[in-house]
Amino acid sequence: MLIIEHTVETTASAKTIWKIWKDVESWKSWDHEIAWSEKDGPFETNATGRLKPKSGPVTRFVLTEVVPFEKFIDVANLPLTRLVFSHFLKTHKGKTNVTHRIEMFGGLSFFFAFVIGRSMKKNLPTSMLNLIAKAETF
Numbered sequence: 036m037l038i039i040e041h042t043v044e045t046t047a048s049a050k051t052i053w054k055i056w057k058d059v060e061s062w063k064s065w066d067h068e069i070a071w072s073e074k075d076g077p078f079e080t081n082a083t084g085r086l087k088p089k090s091g092p093v094t095r096f097v098l099t100e101v102v103p104f105e106k107f108i109d110v111a112n113l114p115l116t117r118l119v120f121s122h123f124l125k126t127h128k129g130k131t132n133v134t135h136r137i138e139m140f141g142g143l144s145f146f147f148a149f150v151i152g153r154s155m156k157k158n159l160p161t162s163m164l165n166l167i168a169k170a171e172t173f
Contacts, residue, residue, distance in 0.1 A: 037139040037148035039156045043163045047170035049104045049124040049131050065165035068158050115142040
């Protein structure tokens, strides 16, 4: 199992961050590890989509939980490994805390943690800073 989590604070509102998160087709504009991404239908619980990491195969995902302006969780599967991507918003004293959490579970999670986990851990802070920069100029 692998857990990676990073939180940043921004002056951008939760509403602004949410708009950026909902625009799945534009995820690559702030997460430069994504070649492209798309969703099937509205951004809501049980919706599905696909994304292509720059250094990996096309991966299907499902939005397992969507609470507007608070959080969304998407899940993807690799061979014998489940990837859970959780995204949280918390507003406090005029600032918004944005948290992204990546979890890997399953029989081959140790393998994928070694193969892609190190890169995810390295790139997550940069992706989040790109997200915040986009939100603060939105």
